[in-house]
Amino acid sequence: MTLIVGEVRKLLTIRTALWFALASVALAVLNGILVSLASGTLDEVTEKEEALGGMPLLLLFFGAVAVAAEHRHRTAAPAVLVSGRGPGAVAAARLVATGAVGLGLAVLTTGAAFAVGVPILAAHHPGPDLTAAQLIPLAGGCVLAGMLSVLVGAALGGLLRNQIAAVVAGIVAYFVAPSLIGMISASAVDYTPFGSLQVLTRGVHGSAHSVPASALALAVWAVGLAVLAVLAERRRDLG
Amino acid sequence: MLTAERLTKRYRRVTAVEDVSFDVRPGVVTGFLGPNGAGKTTMLAMLAGLVRPTSGRVLLGGTPLAQRRPEARTVGVAIDSCGAHPGRSARQHLRILAGLARLPRTRVEEVLALSGLADVAGRRVGTFSLGMRQRLGLAAALLGDPEVLLLDEPTNGLDPEGIRWLRTLLRERAERGRAVLVSSHLLSEAAQTVDDIVVVRQGRVVHAGAIAALTPASGVWVRTDEPGRLAEAVVPAGGRITPDAASGRYLIEGLDAPAVAEAARRAQVDLHELTPRSTSLEDVFLELMGARS
Known part of the structure; x- marks a missing residue:
């Protein structure tokens, strides 16, 4: 627990989290406004849900940048040295801490998007308004997608130890890999992080996967990459 | 530790x-x-x-x-x-x-x-x-x-x-x-x-x-017009004398400065210079680097 608290303090004492929070909220609000006002008539529940959901790309980048920064600024080694714990334990604590801060960012982003988007949808579009029973699972899916994206990014940052490489790897994992996989098997795309995100944020309709199944698929990706990052850290030098 | x-x-x-x-x-x-x-x-x-x-x-x-x-x-x-x-x-x-x-x-x-x-x-x-x-x-x-x-x-x-x-x-x-x-x-x-x-x-x-142990006092530089007589005085006392053509001085190893001065006084040899040679860490370091290159 000491390690996790220390790593959370690290994240909260630099501006990275603040800037990503501001950018992510601004983007979510902008997305909500643009989609709600400029997408023609949204008169179906699924269309309205889609207008509120968004790809948590900035949150993915936040995880990648925050964790890779530990190596860029050589702050990973002091944490290992003073704590008396192994690099693997410190890396695991860092990923948990980044995930926890990411959860906060995801809640903030989703909250902002909903606070702006829901009234606009209700005021400007015909058809049924979104009910609490529809909004709550959608919000939950968006928050979960955001937090797990942070964890995916953080794991990539830990694995690659380079901010640019980690961001590029995140883009490849989310956008390029699904296209390549889709050429082999269209149904396999649903199992990729991008496919799972699409279901969680209602970016796609009629998927063969349910929301819980997609959440599980994304969680497996995130946790799997995180475990890989921790195992790699245990085997690598910090000098 | x-x-x-x-x-x-x-x-x-x-x-x-x-x-x-x-x-x-x-x-x-x-x-x-x-x-x-x-x-x-x-x-x-x-x-x-x-x-x-x-x-x-x-x-x-x-x-x-x-x-x-x-x-x-x-x-x-x-x-x-x-x-x-x-x-x-x-x-x-x-x-x-x-x-x-x-x-x-x-x-x-x-x-x-x-x-x-x-x-x-x-x-x-x-x-x-x-x-x-x-x-x-x-x-x-x-x-x-x-x-x-x-x-x-x-x-x-x-x-x-x-x-x-x-x-x-x-x-x-x-x-x-x-x-x-x-x-x-x-x-x-x-x-x-x-x-x-x-x-x-x-x-x-x-x-x-x-x-x-790495930087001991390692000899005495002397300047004299009578190196032969000085050698006769310091060698029996355990010293070794080596001329240094470049500086015109003599390096006496095996004796410290007071012992060289005493030997020279007894033999009535005039010394124009008596300087302990101390090896600096830098000298030793460069020697260690060079000796093994």
Whole structure:
């Protein structure tokens, strides 16, 4: 627990989290406004849900940048040295801490998007308004997608130890890999992080996967990459 | 306190450190000298447990590092791979480390004062000069008042006052029975501070031992018009006399200056110069480097 608290303090004492929070909220609000006002008539529940959901790309980048920064600024080694714990334990604590801060960012982003988007949808579009029973699972899916994206990014940052490489790897994992996989098997795309995100944020309709199944698929990706990052850290030098 | 036991580190085909063994003793400041690329930083990182040796092991108080990981109270480290985020203040950086080490916040203020950073503790590290960053690294290493201190080129960027402060700090720690290993390329600085010396070249130890044994008074330079009579006087007393054509002087080895003066007085040989030859650490260092190149 000491390690996790220390790593959370690290994240909260630099501006990275603040800037990503501001950018992510601004983007979510902008997305909500643009989609709600400029997408023609949204008169179906699924269309309205889609207008509120968004790809948590900035949150993915936040995880990648925050964790890779530990190596860029050589702050990973002091944490290992003073704590008396192994690099693997410190890396695991860092990923948990980044995930926890990411959860906060995801809640903030989703909250902002909903606070702006829901009234606009209700005021400007015909058809049924979104009910609490529809909004709550959608919000939950968006928050979960955001937090797990942070964890995916953080794991990539830990694995690659380079901010640019980690961001590029995140883009490849989310956008390029699904296209390549889709050429082999269209149904396999649903199992990729991008496919799972699409279901969680209602970016796609009629998927063969349910929301819980997609959440599980994304969680497996995130946790799997995180475990890989921790195992790699245990085997690598910090000098 | 800290023992390197046949340490070797290879990066693919490059051998950075090869079969290195030495002790960092308590109550002693050990100097770690070597030219650039000799493997000093890799060696320090291995001693700190940050880099895993390809073979060999490091013992901390007789226990392998694999079984006893260093922490703030046992080993304090200020090497290149230990940095501070430029966006954090010095105080935030140290508080985070203190929290990770379960040390009280009061200790942070103590080391800030000790390292002369108290007045700038609220400033971002990114605005610090090299010397201030060195002091911050030292403050971080001192947080847990560790048994062993490992410092890589700690005088880099320090002003003369800072160097004197560091020298005093290291001597005080040694007097309190702590072990200190400090790498440096400033040989004159090392000569003033260290008790033991480890000289490395191309990843190998070429000398390890007390500095006093490395830089003994080693002969007496004399100038005389009667070298033959002087030789007759000093050789029976155990001296050896060698002419130095370049300077026109004679080097007498095996006797100290008072003994040479006494022998010359008894033989009634006039001496125009009598100068003890002391070997500087730099001379010995260059000799060690050259002798094995």
